[in-house]
Structures are given as C-alpha cells and as structure tokens.
Amino acid sequence: MSDARCERAFIPLSVPSLQGREGEYVQQCIDTEWVSSAGAFVTRFEEDVASYTGARFAIACVNGTAALHLSLLMAGVVPGDHVLVPSLTFIAPINTVKYCGAEPIFLDCDAFYNIDVSKLRRFFESETRIEGDACVYRQTGRRIAAIVPVHVFGGAVDMESLSALCLEYRIPVVEDATESLGTRYTAGELKGRHTGVTGEFGCLSFNGNKIITCGGGGMILTDNESVARRLKYLSEQAKDDLEFFVHHEVGFNYRLTNVQAAIGVAQLEQLDQFIATKKANFQRYRQNLADTARLQLIGYPPYCDSNHWFYSVQIDGYRREDLRALIQRLAVQKIQARPVWELNHRQKPYRSCPAFEITKAAELAEKTLNVPCSSNLTFEDVDYVCEKLIQEVK
Numbered sequence: 001m002s003d004a005r006c007e008r009a010f011i012p013l014s015v016p017s018l019q020g021r022e023g024e025y026v027q028q029c030i031d032t033e034w035v036s037s038a039g040a041f042v043t044r045f046e047e048d049v050a051s052y053t054g055a056r057f058a059i060a061c062v063n064g065t066a067a068l069h070l071s072l073l074m075a076g077v078v079p080g081d082h083v084l085v086p087s088l089t090f091i092a093p094i095n096t097v098k099y100c101g102a103e104p105i106f107l108d109c110d111a112f113y114n115i116d117v118s119k120l121r122r123f124f125e126s127e128t129r130i131e132g133d134a135c136v137y138r139q140t141g142r143r144i145a146a147i148v149p150v151h152v153f154g155g156a157v158d159m160e161s162l163s164a165l166c167l168e169y170r171i172p173v174v175e176d177a178t179e180s181l182g183t184r185y186t187a188g189e190l191k192g193r194h195t196g197v198t199g200e201f202g203c204l205s206f207n208g209n210k211i212i213t214c215g216g217g218g219m220i221l222t223d224n225e226s227v228a229r230r231l232k233y234l235s236e237q238a239k240d241d242l243e244f245f246v247h248h249e250v251g252f253n254y255r256l257t258n259v260q261a262a263i264g265v266a267q268l269e270q271l272d273q274f275i276a277t278k279k280a281n282f283q284r285y286r287q288n289l290a291d292t293a294r295l296q297l298i299g300y301p302p303y304c305d306s307n308h309w310f311y312s313v314q315i316d317g318y319r320r321e322d323l324r325a326l327i328q329r330l331a332v333q334k335i336q337a338r339p340v341w342e343l344n345h346r347q348k349p350y351r352s353c354p355a356f357e358i359t360k361a362a363e364l365a366e367k368t369l370n371v372p373c374s375s376n377l378t379f380e381d382v383d384y385v386c387e388k389l390i391q392e393v394k
C-alpha cells in the first residue's frame with residue numbers, strides 16, 4: 001500500500017455536499033433574525049420544489065416521516081385500517097402507518113427493489129374483496145385504506161400500472177419519493193413526470209443522507225389546492241383563529257424552520273449538478289466492476305431517468321453474515337458500505353402483521369451491498385472502492 005493510501009480519508013456511504021450558497025442564505029436568516037418556523041425561505045423553498053417537480057403545491061414539513069404521517073391522515077387512514085407497504089424499505093413509512101393506528105400489510109419487491117406490481121395484482125385478486133366503496137382484506141375483514149409505494153434508492157415504482165390497479169381497487173396512493181427527488185419517467189403515460197407527482201400525495205425527505213439536504217426536512221407534493229391548504233393547517237397546529245389561538249381539531253407542529261429552508265433553497269440550486277455527478281460515478285462503478293462476474297452493479301428501472309441516489313451491488317453466493325464480515329473488512333480499508341435494511345415484516349414491532357409472498361425481497365436482502373455514492377465522490381474514490389471490493393470478494 002502506498003503512503004498516499006495510508007493517509008486516505010474515510011469514504012462514507014452518503015454524505016451531503018454544501019458547497020453552494022448555503023452559508024450566504026443562512027446568514028440572511030441570522031441577519032434578519034428570521035430563524036424559526038416562518039420566513040421567506042420556507043415559502044421560497046416550497047415554490048422552488050413545486051416548480052422543479054411540476055407539483056402545483058408543496059408543503060414543507062419538519063422531516064419526511066412527518067410528511068408521510070400527514071399524507072396518510074389526509075388520505076383517510078383511521079385506526080383499525082390496513083395500509084399496504086413494501087417490506088424492503090427504510091422503516092419510516094411503516095411506522096407512520098402505526099402512528100395512524102392502522103396496521104401494515106407487507107408486499108414483495110421486484111428486481112429493482114420496488115413494489116412488484118404484478119404480485120400486488122395477485123394480492124388484490126386472491127386476498128381482498130370489494131365491499132361498497134372499500135377494498136377489504138379477507139383475513140381480517142378490515143378496510144385497506146391506502147398504499148405507500150416507495151421509490152427505492154432513487155429508482156421509480158411502475159406507477160402507471162400501480163395507480164391503475166389502485167384505482168380499480170379504490171385504494172388511495174401516498175408516494176414515498178423521499179429517495180427519488182429528480183427521478184423522472186421516460187416512458188408510458190407518465191413520461192416526463194417526476195416521481196412524487198403521479199398521484200394525490202408525494203413525500204420528500206431532506207435528511208442528511210438524501211440527494212439534497214436541509215440537515216433535516218421534508219415536503220408534501222400535491223396538485224389539489226384544498227388538500228394543500230389543509231395539510232398546511234394541520235402541520236401548523238391547526239390554528240383556526242390566528243389571533244386568539246382557537247383550535248377546532250388536533251394539529252401537529254410539523255413545520256420546517258427558515259434556517260433549514262434556506263439550506264434547502266441553496267441545495268436545490270445544485271440538484272442537477274449532484275445528479276450529473278452521481279450518474280458519472282455510477283458509470284465509473286459500472287466500468288470498474290464489468291469484468292468481475294461475482295459483483296453485479298444494479299441499475300434502475302428502464303422506464304425512468306433515475307437520480308442515481310444510491311448504488312447497489314449484488315454479490316453472487318453471499319448471505320447476510322458474509323455481508324457483515326465484508327462490511328467490516330471494507331471499514332478497515334476506510335470504506336463505508338451497508339446491507340439493505342432488515343426486511344420490515346421481520347422487525348419486532350411488525351412480525352405479527354400480514355405479509356404476502358415475500359420471496360424476492362428476502363433473496364435481495366441476502367446479497368445486496370450499498371456502496372459509497374455521495375455527490376462529492378471523485379473518480380479516484382470510486383476506483384479505490386472498486387479495487388478493494390474486488391479484492392475482498394474474490
């Protein structure tokens with residue numbers, strides 16, 4: 001190992017890049033003393049995100065989890081309902097189902113880690129019945145009140161098929177686009193549209209590991225004006241009289257602060273550049289790993305132009321315990337890597353919930369490794385990661 005290698009800095013999995021006007025805009029908040037949950041940057045960030053994604057309205061929230069929680073409530077989820085969710089995803093959307101007092105039903109994924117829509121059709125056909133205006137889960141007799149498709153790793157769920165199916169079965173859709181800001185459809189009826197704006201509710205996250213960050217933050221996208229107004233009202237403690245603080249219902253303090261929004265505005269200005277860098281680095285991984293049969297870099301669904309947020313490598317013959325050992329060996333080489341999340345239908349709070357034929361997600365969880373993908377990653381970093389990865393799996 002050369003001296004340069006010995007001094008190499010740790011290569012994290014996914015960290016933000018704050019090289020734009022973040023400092024300048026935050027300074028404006030401090031200079032004007034507008035640092036809290038009202039201020040010009042909140043409105044500007046909402047308008048900028050709406051205009052970037054093509055949504056008519058965007059409602060800023062304290063984080064993506066809050067955005068999902070409010071959207072599920074607005075979609076009409078009430079205690080005792082079921083909500084359809086993927087098993088292979090970060091646990092936040094699953095937890096928000098619980099916050100509404102509802103119970104998740106877990107679904108399998110396709111080869112790109114997103115909900116398998118043909119399996120979803122089989123689920124509806126064999127496991128549900130229509131009663132009046134509701135789709136009922138036969139095993140419990142309870143209503144299925146919503147579905148949360150997650151655009152995993154910056155890819156895109158086949159929303160054209162999923163939305164048509166959910167219309168047929170009367171299921172409201174809340175898109176979790178927290179990982180896919182900037183991803184667009186390139187084929188079919190949704191061609192040209194962003195993820196997060198294909199239905200009534202789309203949720204974004206600006207957590208530190210996402211493609212743009214506010215430190216923490218979230219957003220709900222909708223085209224429906226009255227829904228947008230109500231989401232804002234609920235996120236601001238449901239104030240019915242702004243002077244006398246009269247409240248007719250229980251609201252939430254889910255607002256984003258002006259300081260966070262200021263960072264968000266500056267980050268959004270750089271989003272297209274981040275995507276370009278991520279695409280170039282993805283191609284570099286692809287070239288470097290092309291001759292290693294055991295390592296397969298997984299792309300994104302063919303019907304979308306992905307933001308390339310997260311990179312996934314599948315390793316032939318690997319099990320989860322092999323991944324654990326590999327991750328430790330890579331950490332010694334100053335590389336952070338990570339397996340996909342523990343499947344949610346196996347997590348302690350959710351083990352007793354229904355799960356429908358989850359086989360693909362179980363297979364992918366055994367052999368998938370996420371490798372560094374930050375938007376400030378250099379080709380030299382990518383080359384180093386690939387060199388070590390190839391050495392370690394041989």
Ligand SMILES: Cc1ncc(COP(=O)(O)O)c(C=O)c1O
Pocket residue numbers: 063064065066089090092093150176178179204205206207216217218
């Ligand atoms: C798929 C998914 N949904 C929801 C969230 C929640 O977002 P936040 O961390 O902003 O609450 C995240 C990420 O953190 C996520 O990856």
